[in-house]
Amino acid sequence: xxxxxxTPKHLVMGMTNxxxxxxxxHMGHRAMYWYKQKAKKPPELMFVYSYEKLSxxxxxxxxxxxxxxxxxxxxxxLHALQPEDSALYLCASSQVRLAGGEYNEQFFGPGTRLTVx
Amino acid sequence: LAKTTQPISMDSYEGQxxxxxxxxxxxxxxxxxTWYQQFPSQGPRFIIQGYKTKVTNEVASLFIPADRKSSxxxxxxxxxxxxxxxxxxxxxxxxxxxxxxxxxxDGTTLTVKP
Numbered sequence: 001x002x003x004x005x006x007t008p009k010h011l012v013m014g015m016t017n018x019x020x021x022x023x024x025x026h027m028g029h030r031a032m033y034w035y036k037q038k039a040k041k042p043p044e045l046m047f048v049y050s051y052e053k054l055s056x057x058x059x060x061x062x063x064x065x066x067x068x069x070x071x072x073x074x075x076x077x078l079h080a081l082q083p084e085d086s087a088l089y090l091c092a093s094s095q096v097r098l099a100g101g102e103y104n105e106q107f108f109g110p111g112t113r114l115t116v117x
Numbered sequence: 118l119a120k121t122t123q124p125i126s127m128d129s130y131e132g133q134x135x136x137x138x139x140x141x142x143x144x145x146x147x148x149x150x151t152w153y154q155q156f157p158s159q160g161p162r163f164i165i166q167g168y169k170t171k172v173t174n175e176v177a178s179l180f181i182p183a184d185r186k187s188s189x190x191x192x193x194x195x196x197x198x199x200x201x202x203x204x205x206x207x208x209x210x211x212x213x214x215x216x217x218x219x220x221x222x223d224g225t226t227l228t229v230k231p
Contacts, residue, residue, distance in 0.1 A: 106161075
């Protein structure tokens, strides 16, 4: 199984709502990532988890709160978002460390299209 | 982090070979070059990765000159389904914390025409 799944596919929320995005992979990857992608722009890294611990936070506002409850799951909790946070949110996973001769490929999910009203 | 520069867009016709070049003048010794493909409303998909000279897989080839300041993704005999955005990334991929720092460049939108 080389698939990363994300739910929901689409999400519309108001600025006062609290919602969560979910990401799951069963490839045994111990690195998981959240990216944000605006229309016609490249993905921007938000967070990196390594062995279920947050290793990179790219100065993301606190209204975005990541969580990695186990090695297969990654959540992104959303609270008090702004309309400019509307974007495609992508989850990815990869190996933490190369054994040698392997490609450190990130496997991406299809994303959650988020609209903040 | 090495900054990358790619053409914004390219057009091609079915059956032609397409070469997309990426400039990365300040590439570091431990940096690898990775290319991803992205279709609209989908996540990026890994195409190929290399460190130097030439790498080939079933879908593409990657050419990297000796100075490693640029690289060229070569797609043989493109079809309409190859219409997508292609991203070049440069970064140290040996460990995930550095892999996470492989920043996506602005990408090249390839349009394949019949």
